[in-house]
Amino acid sequence: MKVNKTLRLDSADNVAVALTDLQPGELVSPPKAPTQGAHPEAESAASAIMLEIREQIPMMHKVAVTAISQGDTITKFGQVIGVAAVDILPGSHVHYHNCVLEGLPANFGSSTDAVMAKVPTTPANQRFFRGFRRANGRVGTRNFIGILTSVNCSATVAKQIAAAFSHPAVLQDYPNVDGVIALTHESGCGMRAAGEGFDALTRTLEGYVTHPNFGGVLMVGLGCETMQVQGFLSRAGLQDSATFSSFNIQEVGGTRAAIEKGVERVKTLLTAVNAQSRQQCPLAELTLAVQCGGSDGFSGITANPALGVAADLLVQHGGNVIYSETPEIFGAEHLLKARAVNADVAAKLSERIDWWQAYTRANGFELNNNPSPGNKAGGLSTILEKSLGAQAKGGTSPLTDVLLYAEQRKTRGLVFMDSPGYDPVSVTGQVASGANIIGFTTGRGSAFGFKPVPCFKLSSNTRVYDFMKDDIDINCGTIIDGEQTLTEVGAEIFEAIIAIASGEQTKSETLGYGDSEFCPWKIGAVV
Known part of the structure; x- marks a missing residue:
């Protein structure tokens, strides 16, 4: 009997993530993230409860760890990702066939009016890179x-x-x-x-x-x-x-x-x-664009939060980070608003979400057209689940501003730039806003580069890294494999940022990517 085949990300979650393919009849014990202040023996006892798998569940997909009644919310990352379309038994596969947005409570996000104005502490050992x-x-x-x-x-x-x-x-x-x-x-x-x-x-x-x-x-x-x-x-x-x-x-x-x-x-x-x-130039002159493409069920556990750790380190050294893709923060925007440095910044983010709601209605589709078929094959069921994992790329630093598409960055630290979720369009805007290095996470595999700015790619799992080594720079699947911690991988990414900014070639650069990806956002009618 193997007990580390699933991972429960938060003690409030009623689903766990399959760390390997699960077969009917298997007994697993979903390890649970410790609850702050909980007694260790209580956590150990909870993790010892055995769960019988009822059907085949692919790696990265979700399994119900408790009974979920029709109409109840489904939670992952300690946040709502959908509503049960039918009664779901423990050990069942939870995916888009039974996890939907219809019936979602109006207040599904953790509402907060609080703003955060904490300024990161600059390390004493200031780092440098070699730039032009x-x-x-x-x-x-x-x-x-x-x-x-x-x-x-x-x-x-x-x-x-x-x-x-x-x-x-x-x-x-x-x-x-x-x-x-x-x-x-x-x-x-x-x-x-x-x-x-x-x-x-x-x-x-x-x-x-x-x-x-x-x-x-x-x-x-x-x-x-x-x-x-x-x-x-x-x-x-x-x-x-x-x-x-x-x-x-x-x-x-x-x-x-x-x-x-x-x-x-x-x-x-x-x-x-x-x-x-x-x-020699200080890291304050670096602006990192964070992106994800071809996300999967591990992206929000490994590559995205690891890139977020590196982003926080860069901000601590005086550098800057541009996070974007507005349709892919839908359902997680409350987490960003809670980190805004003031109410005006939080309001600007709400304005962009409102614009997108009107924009999608006017064009006859919904924000939940996302996730893509590839995302779903990788275990992501709803835009809420995808957004909650995607927002980890921005780390935990305060949100200092919200920019229009391609608007020049005016504040330091972490900013959000409004853009579609389509990667070439979004990155085009980030570079126009001043990004001079790009971190791109992927779970399904990505073929992407972006001249004139170097783009390094991070895999969420070891399987895709081994299969696409020519395209991917760093494997974050080592976190799931138990070989490295999130902090260690984040530090490795931070060192890679400094080396790449100083001239080290990325995989996409050696393959010649970057001439065709320039793709400005076309808004409005063509006449």
Whole structure:
């Protein structure tokens, strides 16, 4: 008889997580997280109660540890994740077939009006990394030349310019340049010249044109689009310089002339960008974007909280963290509000949730369209369960602000940026807001990278790490395996952040990911 095949995450939970595939007739004893102040002997006695498995339950999925009556709430992480659609017997599989949102109490979240203003203590042994300090004082973790477009119509020209510098031999005389990349998009015209969509694209482009991971930037327009290059530059307070250049295809004589002109401009930029070199910088200059994709039932137990530990360490050293994906905090927003530094920040988060409720209604779907099929195969049943696990990526630091999509970070520490849950769109906004390193957790496996910002990936389980070692940087499944503690893995991630920010290549960088993932959020009608 083996007693460590399941894990009960909170003493209030009526489900446990299967740590391995469970078969009908097996006897297990769900180890329970100790209740604060409880007598150890009482906890030991509770864990000794044997549970008979009634049906096949895949690893990472949930098993009922008590009888749950139809209409009763189902709890995991000590929080409500759904309602029982039918009577559920102990030892039964709990998933989307019997765990639903219909009938959810209006006050299912732990309501609180309290705000938290605790300032993390900066460690005495301040840490540093080696980054590229720009003329405006900001610091990059990479040194790319970026070719950006105002509109989809100039995408081909931008790609052709970048292609002229794609062979390694072309850049061999410029060892400090990480590459020349074209970031193109599908918008810039067929849109209103005002409103949410235009403002979001403007913020995104401005965030990239000025991003410290670009040592130099060339911006290419067509000439007749809604997102006029000169108008954009005027609003952003930008002008041509030794490290920034722009032109329109229609004004230089068409496609061939534009490509030739662009190639010459980039050749000029190469000298200036190569003159930049790494120097010692405090961790206060780092801004970490935290993301998850292809989550599973272990994500909220291993990879997400481990990344949260590293995020807290970075904040303690004066650094910054951007957490996002608004649809994936639905059901867990009360936990973030409780960490807001003041009532105004908590109210801003509520405003974004309200916006999303209206946005999804207007488009004929619900926030619970999430989880995805892959999430469900990995044991996640409802958006509440997914959100409660996802929010752990943000650690425990105070929430200092809530940003609009691609809005520049104005406060230090942990901030939340409004975005969809679609990873490329969300990360695009985080980078525009100032992120210069990305931590990406996955349970099902992820193929993702994001130039010009290095992206490191963390697996929630050992199975996917062993199967996708070329893609995943750190295995957090060692926590479930009993080989490392959450604190130890968090510390390992923190050290990786410093090394990657200083130039160490991530798996996604060695595979060449990052040219195609730039994906600004398109809000509003295309006409």
